[in-house]
Amino acid sequence: MWLTLRPDAATVLKDKNARKSLSRYFEVMQNSKIAKFLIARKLATKFKSNDPIETLWKIHSQVLKEFTELQYKLDNHLTSLEELKIPAQSFLDLKVTIANRIVESCHFCARRCNVNRKEGILGYCKCGSKITVSAMFEHMGEEPELVPSGTIFTLGCTLRCSHCQNWTISQWVESGKIYSSDQLAKSVENLRNRGCRNANLVGGDPTPWLAQWLETFKKVNVNVPVVWNSNAYYSEETAKLLAGFVDLYLLDFKYGNNECAKRISDTQNYWEICTRNHIHGKEYGELLIRVLVLPNHLNCCVEAILRWIGKKLGYATRTNIMFQYRPEWRAHEIPDLQRRLTRAEREKAILLAKKAGLYNFIT
Secondary structure, eight states: OHHHHOTHHHHGGGOHHHHHHTHHHHHHHTTSSOOHHHHHHHSBOOOOTTSOHHHHHHHHHHHHHHHHHHHHHHHTTSSOGGGSOOOSSBHHHHHHHHHHHHHTTOOSBTTOOOOOGGGTOOOTTOOOSSOEEEEEEEESSSOTTTOSEEEEEESOOSOOOTTOTTHHHHTTOSOOEEOOHHHHHHHHHHHHHTTOSOEEEESSOSGGGHHHHHHHHTSOOSOOOEEEEEOSOBOHHHHHHHTTTOSEEEEEOOOSSHHHHHHHHOOSSHHHHHHHHHHHHHHHSEEEEEEEOOTTOIIIIIHHHHHHIIIIIOTTOEEEEEOOOOOOTTGGGSGGGSSOOOHHHHHHHHHHHHHTTOOSEEO
């Protein structure tokens, strides 16, 4: 059925540029390599749950190096996952422990509200301690290499994009449904068993729910690549926890400067945070970048973004230049966002991508 709806999802399997850029994702998707979370579950790690957070981070840094070595051995068939014993404590357990500490003084996102969500105090994203889901299904509208995508939409977001197309999810207009980690794990398994190529964690934004996602994947018993579908506005601590957990970083790159980001999405230091997290994503996984072209923002944003991607991440970086913009939510309050793109703007975005040297982009 999905091949009829999205024939490009089949042809992308033979796309040399896509496969080269996202080689490990494709191999995990096709079960010839092991998802990072399964490797993290088999990597023995010694720590005490009441250790100071500084000690836990030091251990995490050391074990991440061991993780890289173990992944190399597994990827090159020098050992097998079955040969590894189930440890009393794992690298994934350590990540869960650290994440639960962060929930008590929340700084998953770059805003660093430092509220204790376990005590019911809500920060900017309005996320509490129990993960709340809007919907989950086989998504047919994602990039071809993702389709069908096992997409799970959680409520809450770390940004306030005036033009948000999922604003009923990001701003808690919907009530959603609370899920336990056991229920979520079964849902991930069911989506994979129904033919989904991945577990696509999105929202809103998945960042506030990292502790719950890590706990969930302690219980997932299928090989499935984890896709972190995020606005990229997360803290350095979150970036560290994602390393050795996320297979594919599906990151937005929204603005080419801090001024536009502040005015439209209510952020501080957007450029510095976003670029840092894209670089980190490339170092510890694979990248698929989304650039939503906004009307009147070709010169100030799109050009700067595409040029930076080429120079800092490589001209082969898989990039989706998106023309789906439509005025939603509070876009009418922003004069430059009150209309759809023109044909000239779409054509210029493609020219800018080529001018930046990018050759592995889609529209």
